Amino acid sequence: DSGVTQTPKHLITATGQRVTLRCSPRSGDLSVYWYQQSLDQGLQFLIQYYNGEERAKGNILERFSAQQFPDLHSELNLSSLELGDSALYFCASSANPGRNNEKLFFGSGTQLSVL
Amino acid sequence: AQKITQTQPGMFVQEKEAVTLDCTYDTSDPSYGLFWYKQPSSGEMIFLIYQGSYDQQNATEGRYSLNFQKARKSANLVISASQLGDSAMYFCAMKVQGGKLIFGQGTELSVKP
Numbered sequence: 001d002s003g004v005t006q007t008p009k010h011l012i013t014a015t016g017q018r019v020t021l022r023c024s025p026r027s028g029d030l031s032v033y034w035y036q037q038s039l040d041q042g043l044q045f046l047i048q049y050y051n052g053e054e055r056a057k058g059n060i061l062e063r064f065s066a067q068q069f070p071d072l073h074s075e076l077n078l079s080s081l082e083l084g085d086s087a088l089y090f091c092a093s094s095a096n097p098g099r100n101n102e103k104l105f106f107g108s109g110t111q112l113s114v115l
Numbered sequence: 116a117q118k119i120t121q122t123q124p125g126m127f128v129q130e131k132e133a134v135t136l137d138c139t140y141d142t143s144d145p146s147y148g149l150f151w152y153k154q155p156s157s158g159e160m161i162f163l164i165y166q167g168s169y170d171q172q173n174a175t176e177g178r179y180s181l182n183f184q185k186a187r188k189s190a191n192l193v194i195s196a197s198q199l200g201d202s203a204m205y206f207c208a209m210k211v212q213g214g215k216l217i218f219g220q221g222t223e224l225s226v227k228p
Contacts, residue, residue, distance in 0.1 A: 002159070031214060033214075033215055033216075042218060042219075042220045042221065043206065043218040043221075045215050045216070045217060048213065048214065048215050050214075055213055055214070056213045056214075056215055058215070088158060090160065092160075092216075094214060096214075097213060097214020097215075098213075098214060100146060100147060100148035100167055100168070100210050101148055101165055101167055102148075102210075102214075103150060103162045103165060104162075104216055105162075106152075106159065106160035108158060108159050109158050109159070111158075
């Protein structure tokens with residue numbers, strides 16, 4: 001158990017809909033990362049938050065948004081969903097993102113299926 | 116540009132044999148970290164091993180070792196005495212400025228009995 005909690009584990013929805021994925025980082029970790037894993041794109045970094053502030057942005061679509069709350073949990077909002085958004089979405093956390101040797105702890109992921 | 120390349124989409128190894136999974140990276144930063152993660156069919160990402168750019172010795176963690184060749188910008192994972200439970204996807208990753216990891220495309224390892 002990595003200590004990172006993601007809910008829900010599975011999500012099935014329709015095109016055009018909006019969903020929210022939730023992540024609770026490991027106790028004490030200030031930084032949260034969101035990744036998207038699909039067969040064609042592999043593991044793509046979406047966005048990173050550190051102590052409530054956006055720190056880095058990757059290949060995140062404008063239809064997607066995220067935030068980190070004062071209690072450090074994070075939510076990833078996906079709107080106007082398309083078939084191509086079907087993927088496994090991971091949340092990861094770390095305490096000191098500036099340290100090279102600090103690994104990321106990953107949650108078990110949310111499998112999103114857009115029908 | 117910072118990039119991780121894994122050129123082996125799939126690999127087979129006989130149980131109890133050793134296997135090497137290739138990884139090359141590209142970065143202009145003098146300080147960086149390299150990681151390997153395992154993703155079994157259940158989907159979770161499991162940390163295996165870390166190598167720092169300034170580390171003089173190759174990292175080892177149990178049956179896992181990292182063959183780090185800085186001049187060649189390669190960080191190959193060596194798994195000794197393969198077990199059936201080693202069958203999984205393996206990802207090489209590099210830590211870049213700000214703390215995020217960028218990943219390679221992965222290598223699917225199948226261990227044959």
